[in-house]
Amino acid sequence: MALKGNLRDFTITQLLNLVNLACKTGTLVVEGPADVAKITFREGKLIYAQLDHLDNSLAGILRRSKKISSRQYSILTERAANMNDKELGILLINAGYLSQYDIIDSLQQYFVGIVRQLFTWVEGVFTFEVNTLQPSDKIPIRMDLENLIIEGSRQLREWEQLQQEIPSLDMSLKFSDRPGINIRNVNLSVEEWRVVYYVNPKNTMRQIAKATKLNDLEIRRIVYSLLQAGLIEVIRPGEHPATLPPRAFPKTNKTEQKSLINRIIDRIRAI
Amino acid sequence: MQTVKIVVTGPFSSGKTEFIQSISEIDVVSTERKISLESEKIKSATTVAMDFGRITIDKELVLYMFGTPGQRRFDFMWEILSEGMLGFIVMVDSARPETFREARYILETFRAYAPTPYVVTANKQDLDDAWDLEDMRFALRLDPKIKLLPCVAHDKNSVKKVLLELLYTILAEMEAK
Numbered sequence: 001m002a003l004k005g006n007l008r009d010f011t012i013t014q015l016l017n018l019v020n021l022a023c024k025t026g027t028l029v030v031e032g033p034a035d036v037a038k039i040t041f042r043e044g045k046l047i048y049a050q051l052d053h054l055d056n057s058l059a060g061i062l063r064r065s066k067k068i069s070s071r072q073y074s075i076l077t078e079r080a081a082n083m084n085d086k087e088l089g090i091l092l093i094n095a096g097y098l099s100q101y102d103i104i105d106s107l108q109q110y111f112v113g114i115v116r117q118l119f120t121w122v123e124g125v126f127t128f129e130v131n132t133l134q135p136s137d138k139i140p141i142r143m144d145l146e147n148l149i150i151e152g153s154r155q156l157r158e159w160e161q162l163q164q165e166i167p168s169l170d171m172s173l174k175f176s177d178r179p180g181i182n183i184r185n186v187n188l189s190v191e192e193w194r195v196v197y198y199v200n201p202k203n204t205m206r207q208i209a210k211a212t213k214l215n216d217l218e219i220r221r222i223v224y225s226l227l228q229a230g231l232i233e234v235i236r237p238g239e240h241p242a243t244l245p246p247r248a249f250p251k252t253n254k255t256e257q258k259s260l261i262n263r264i265i266d267r268i269r270a271i
Numbered sequence: 272m273q274t275v276k277i278v279v280t281g282p283f284s285s286g287k288t289e290f291i292q293s294i295s296e297i298d299v300v301s302t303e304r305k306i307s308l309e310s311e312k313i314k315s316a317t318t319v320a321m322d323f324g325r326i327t328i329d330k331e332l333v334l335y336m337f338g339t340p341g342q343r344r345f346d347f348m349w350e351i352l353s354e355g356m357l358g359f360i361v362m363v364d365s366a367r368p369e370t371f372r373e374a375r376y377i378l379e380t381f382r383a384y385a386p387t388p389y390v391v392t393a394n395k396q397d398l399d400d401a402w403d404l405e406d407m408r409f410a411l412r413l414d415p416k417i418k419l420l421p422c423v424a425h426d427k428n429s430v431k432k433v434l435l436e437l438l439y440t441i442l443a444e445m446e447a448k
Contacts (some may be wrong), residue, residue, distance in 0.1 A: 003403070003406055004368070004400070004404060005368030005369065005371075005410075006368065006369050008369070009368050009369050009371055009372055009410075010368065010410060014409075014410070017409070018406060018409050018410075022406070022409075062373070086342060140325070160303050188355075205282070252447070254445060257445060258442065259443055260273070260275065260332065261438055261441055261442050261445070262442070263328050263329060263332055264275070264326075264332070264334055264438055265435060265438045265439070265442075267326065267327075267328045267329070267334075268294075268326070268431055268434050268435055269431075269435065271294065271427070271431060
């Protein structure tokens with residue numbers, strides 16, 4: 001049956017956990033706002049990953065991991081254009097340019113990097129296509145998911161904490177009333193400065209994120225650090241709903257209650 | 272005449288009204304209203320106060336089934352309806368994973384009102400898009416001890432099975448006390 005949904009409801013970590021525990025085989029397709037990721041698993045192990053906007057060819061991956069130079073990459077894409085990844089891999093090993101370890105290591109780093117990127121996606125839809133494997137010309141690896149899940153869980157905890165601190169991006173920011181502080185003397189990163197530039201009660205955090213091309217996690221991280229430094233304040237809306245006190249189950253005679261339940265059971269069986 | 276009640280709760284459009292309709296011996300006393308919010312227009316009407324069904328057990332005992340409104344803005348009704356219930360059923364639409372989090376919230380809210388026995392039903396299991404029970408259990412973060420039952424709310428036998436499982440759970444919890 002279908003396994004599809006929204007990243008707002010299920011995080012990547014939860015999906016990896018599900019794949020791992022249920023030893024699933026298939027491809028997880030995640031459509032984010034700016035890209036599409038495809039992660040393939042066999043019996044709960046990561047075997048392949050790709051991001052649609054990147055060059056996912058072996059030559060591209062080897063260049064990114066600095067196993068080959070840009071010049072070698074150009075030569076390979078030109079001369080070995082008709083070769084698939086498996087053929088190219090064998091050629092490079094046989095020619096003594098690279099070892100099998102170099103190739104597998106580059107692929108592992110690349111695939112893990114894609115999954116790590118996915119951890120920062122909070123918007124998007126996913127589908128798990130059961131029994132769909134990676135394209136046949138691609139080289140699969142075999143990696144346990146546990147370490148990735150632990151890493152993702154840490155990030156998830158950070159995300160949950162940030163969500164608690166900053167529950168809604170529809171709130172605005174204002175500079176704290178601390179006349180002694182000169183923000184120009186504070187060491188901020190480029191991204192933090194870009195956010196600071198837009199701090200104004202008229203701008204919501206969502207608008208600032210859009211203007212600075214930051215995703216939900218990144219804007220929350222920056223706002224949180226600025227809050228911690230006491231530089232800005234969030235203008236918080238509404239009050240918290242009151243919690244209701246727990247109420248005890250009504251007490252009656254146990255034998256009488258059991259007899260009552262058995263009568264209901266008999267009646268429903270007979271319907 | 273003694274009356275007992277079971278509450279059927281769950282997110283908006285999970286199939287609570289249909290569930291009660293399938294088994295009630297009376298036409299369900301429904302408080303449905305036309306949907307006003309655009310975002311909720313996946314069906315034409317929704318329950319705003321409660322649904323009310325009845326099964327006569329014998330001359331001295333009647334079982335009432337109350338369906339809660341699904342939207343959170345009507346949650347002031349939930350506490351009223353949960354008063355003195357024997358147990359409750361949390362209905363979840365297996366084909367709408369975006370409602371699972373809401374289902375979890377409703378489940379926790381009802382547990383806070385009254386720590387009575389309950390079961391969770393994966394409704395609409397006849398749809399192509401329905402999630403597997405195993406996946407739903409994971410997504411809903413249900414303890415393995417909690418019963419997660421497949422259900423098709425318009426099928427009387429399926430509804431009977433769910434009700435019986437809830438009653439068995441109630442009995443088992445009584446035995447354990």
